[in-house]
Structure formats: C-alpha cells, structure tokens
Amino acid sequence: MSPLRIIPTGDGSHSLLNEELQETYHSVHGAIRESAHVFIDHGLKHFVNQFPEKKDVRILEIGFGTGLNVLLTLQQSRTISFTIRMESWEKFPLPPGIIAGLNHGDQLDQAEAWKQIHEAPWGFETNLSSTFSIFKRKGDVVSDTITGVFDVIYYDAFAPSKQPELWSREVLSKVIAQLNPGGVWVSYCARGQVKRDLASIGLKVETLPGPPGKKEMTRAIRAV
Numbered sequence: 001m002s003p004l005r006i007i008p009t010g011d012g013s014h015s016l017l018n019e020e021l022q023e024t025y026h027s028v029h030g031a032i033r034e035s036a037h038v039f040i041d042h043g044l045k046h047f048v049n050q051f052p053e054k055k056d057v058r059i060l061e062i063g064f065g066t067g068l069n070v071l072l073t074l075q076q077s078r079t080i081s082f083t084i085r086m087e088s089w090e091k092f093p094l095p096p097g098i099i100a101g102l103n104h105g106d107q108l109d110q111a112e113a114w115k116q117i118h119e120a121p122w123g124f125e126t127n128l129s130s131t132f133s134i135f136k137r138k139g140d141v142v143s144d145t146i147t148g149v150f151d152v153i154y155y156d157a158f159a160p161s162k163q164p165e166l167w168s169r170e171v172l173s174k175v176i177a178q179l180n181p182g183g184v185w186v187s188y189c190a191r192g193q194v195k196r197d198l199a200s201i202g203l204k205v206e207t208l209p210g211p212p213g214k215k216e217m218t219r220a221i222r223a224v
C-alpha cells in the first residue's frame with residue numbers, strides 16, 4: 001500500500017503526508033502560502049530585485065515533489081520581463097493517481113499550466129511558455145553529479161531529521177558549487193547546523209521570518 005496520503009492544509013491547498021517517514025511535503029499551515037513565501041518571495045523575487053538587468057534566470061530545485069514550486073515559478077514568470085529556465089530534481093516521482101488528486105492547479109486558477117507541468121517528460125527540457133522552461137530530472141541529489149550553473153536554488157528536501165543525508169555539509173557543498181556568484185540558496189529550514197555549514201562553505205547566511213506556523217527560514221547568498 002502507498003505510504004502517501006493527500007491532506008488539506010491551512011490555506012485550503014493540499015499537501016502529501018508520507019506515512020512511512022511521518023513527513024509532509026509542505027507546511028500543514030498552508031502549502032501554497034509556504035511555497036510562495038519561501039521560494040518565490042524570498043528566493044526568486046529577491047534575486048531579480050538584486051539583478052534587475054539579468055535577462056535569463058536559471059533555477060535549480062531540489063525536490064520536485066508535487067510540482068507546486070514549479071507552478072508558482074511559472075506563474076511568476078508571466079509577471080516579469082526575463083526568461084526562466086528551471087531544473088527540478090526528484091528521486092521518487094509521484095504516481096499519476098496521486099497527482100490527479102491534488103488541488104494546486106485549481107487553487108491557483110492554473111489548471112492548464114498544472115497539467116502541462118505534469119505532462120512534461122522527465123529527462124528533457126520542455127518550454128511551457130515563451131519565457132519559461134522546465135527540465136524535470138529524475139535522479140538522486142546525494143549520489144548523482146549535478147551539472148550546469150544556477151542563479152537561484154530552491155532547497156526543498158525533506159527535513160534534516162527525516163533525511164539527514166540531504167543536509168550533510170558534503171551534499172550542500174556539492175549543490176552550492178553550481179551556484180553563480182551573487183546567486184541565492186533558499187530553504188524553509190532554519191536549523192543551526194545547516195546555517196553554520198552554509199557559512200563555512202562561504203555563503204552569507206540570513207535568517208528571515210518564516211511562513212505562517214514557522215518562526216524562521218534561511219536564505220544564503222554567494223559572494224559576487
């Protein structure tokens with residue numbers, strides 16, 4: 001039997017509970033609210049405000065999951081004047097039956113875009129609009145090689161208490177090696193050890209107010 005169960009969250013949007021791990025894919029206080037706050041507002045928008053002259057922004061996501069962050073990023077790309085190329089890694093793509101039960105596309109009034117994201121093949125870059133492309137990469141961030149350079153990294157792995165291997169200094173360092181100077185690493189996680197590791201890798205670490213239900217989150221910037 002699948003360990004995955006669709007659950008409602010505080011803003012009406014769905015998330016998933018992995019019953020084996022006893023871990024949710026998003027905050028139970030609001031999946032859309034959390035993703036928009038952490039990854040869009042404090043990640044993508046922050047980078048764009050710092051580098052308004054940039055024409056092309058490359059985003060790396062660790063943990064495609066439901067595709068909610070991809071949908072929010074695609075939605076955001078319609079309001080800005082540059083091109084976004086996003087690559088999202090996932091070790092365990094969700095079964096279509098689970099995706100079909102999620103309400104993110106309807107909640108955001110983006111049902112067509114939601115469908116396109118999930119129909120996009122794994123392993124290829126797919127243009128979803130003239131200013132947004134997605135490369136869904138099936139792979140293991142811990143053991144596989146990551147190539148390419150990125151301006152923004154959405155670090156959306158499960159919590160360090162559930163998947164410590166994704167938060168080791170070694171793996172963080174490997175992922176951050178792909179970040180451009182001036183680039184932004186952003187996560188909902190505010191654990192002290194993670195912040196110390198990010199600082200020891202050479203990033204400037206900021207602790208920011210978290211989304212509803214979470215006191216803090218982390219943003220880290222690579223020096224120009």
Ligand SMILES: C[S@@+](CC[C@H](N)C(=O)[O-])C[C@H]1O[C@@H](n2cnc3c(N)ncnc32)[C@H](O)[C@@H]1O
Pocket residue numbers: 024025026035062063064065066067068069070089090091092093139140141142156157158163166
């Ligand atoms: C918190 S969820 C991501 C939520 C997602 N960003 C969204 O918008 O729904 C963490 C994701 O990381 C994936 N994952 C776990 N281990 C991984 C690994 N070693 N490499 C890549 N992805 C992994 C999980 O399967 C899960 O989908």
